[in-house]
Amino acid sequence: MLTLIAITTIILYLFVIGMLIYGFDNVTDFKLQDLPAKTKFSIVIPFRNEAQNLSKLLDSIVKLNYPQHLFEVILINDASEDDSVSIIENYLLTLSKRQNVKHIDLKIIENRSTTSSPKKEAITSAIKVSKFNWIVTTDADCVLPTYWLDTFDEFIQINNPNCMVAPVTYHSKTSFFNRFQSLDFLSLQGATMGGFGIKKPFMCNGANFAYRKSEFISVNGFIGNDTIASGDDVFLLEKFLKRNPKKVSYLKSNNAIVTTNAAQNMNHLIQQRLRWASKTSQLTQWFAKIIGLTVLLGNFTTLVFIPAVLMQYISLKIALALFVIKFSIDFLLLFKTVRFFKQENLLLSYLFSSVIYPAFSVYIAFLSFFKSYHWKGRTSKK
Structure with a gap:
């Protein structure tokens, strides 16, 4: 009986990941054509206690190739307890004294949170005072590519979309802990692209997300999920998809890749993954729930192979065969994804990561049912 369940689960897993691989290839790489710039953007960046990251972010904003009169930057201080604001102010003051450096239309506003979802409030506050119709969100620990806005x-x-989802990856570091996270994160990026390729988008990342302000207003912004601390990206994506799915696109371009920081330690990683998991039960898309459940079952099945073999509930040959099937289909999706992100060196850690990842994944899923998470000095519930 256990053998039949295991075989059925891995076959279902193979089918689901195979669909995402097919979808990944269906999303066309977008190439710049050197068109004259036309679109005006409001870049929205909430921050809380980001003193150590803001200088790199601001450096990357200064280096943006886009005409300066066509974009503004709105930084929203979400009750920072460090010297984040003074770092920004000092940076701008120093910048103003340098010659041959373009002026940045940048302002800092304060977010006065009154709900359990301060980040959504911060974004909403910025959109209210934004000058332009296109909103682009990113995070304060990100570095933006030079041709980001051009792309x-x-x-x-x-393509005339109303909403664009774009790629994100981690800054490259040499430690196994970082490579493990990067492989996990890139698998999510590959699945995101795959969902768009089969016309079933179900994920996005607020670190690289763009939409028309008029559409944000039309779907009533975050109203309806403003009691959930996380999910400022996926819940909004769901609303845009319900309104007009044909106007939601994935921007698959190397020129649009935003890089961000991986977790600094294991506790930080666990809290981050709990934060991501906290919004899963609130998603309304059936496809997203099927994907999540299938991946969880696939990892759980892999995890029980060893005790099942030892207790002779399943033969060693079948267990190894099923593991190789899962290992191979995961590798194919990751291979395509790391090649797009030009991070092929991460695959050197794939074998060991694939052995320990099922335990990590199942642990986080189990923990998310019972435990709240801590993020940037705040405790939030699902």
Whole structure:
């Protein structure tokens, strides 16, 4: 009986990940065509206690190739307890004294949170005072690529979307802990692209997300999920998809890749993954829930192979065969994803990561049912 369940689960897993691989290949790489810039953007960046990251973010904003009169930057201070604000102010003051450096239309506003979802409030506050119709969100620990806005602009000119999801990856580091996280994160990026490729988008990342302000207003912004601390990206994506799915696109371009920080230690990683898991039960898309459940079952099945073999509930040959099937299909999706992100060196850690990942994944899923999470000095519930 256990053998039949294991075989059925892995076959279902193979089918689901195979669909995402097919979808990944269906999303066309977008190439810049050197069109004259037209679109005006409001870049929205909430921050809380990001003193150590803000300088790199601001450096990358200064280096953006896009015409300065076509974008503004709104930084929202979400009750920072460090010197984040003074770092920004000092940076701008120093910048103003340097010659041959372009002026940045940048302002800092304060977020006065009154709900359990301060980040959504921060974004909403910024959108209310934004000057332009296109909103682009990112995070304060990110580094933006030089042609980031150019790529958004040309995609808008050619495809006329209402919403764009774009790629994110971690800054490359040499430790196994970082490579493990990067492989996990890139698997999510690959699945995100795959969902778009089969016309079933179900994920996005607020570190690289763009939409029309008019659409945000039309779907009533975050109203309806503003009591949930996380999910400022996926819940909004769901609303855009319900309103007009044909106007929601994935921007698959190396010129649009935003890089961000991996977790610094194991506790930070667990809290981060709990934060991500906290919004899963609130998703309304059946496809997203099927994907999540299938992946969880696939990892759980892999995890029980060893005790099942030892207790002779399943033969060693069948267990190894099923593990190789899961290992191979996961590798194929990851291979395509790391090749797009030009991070092929991460695959050197894939074998060991694939052995320990099922235990980590199942642990986080189990923990998320019972435990709240801590993030940036706050405790939040699901």
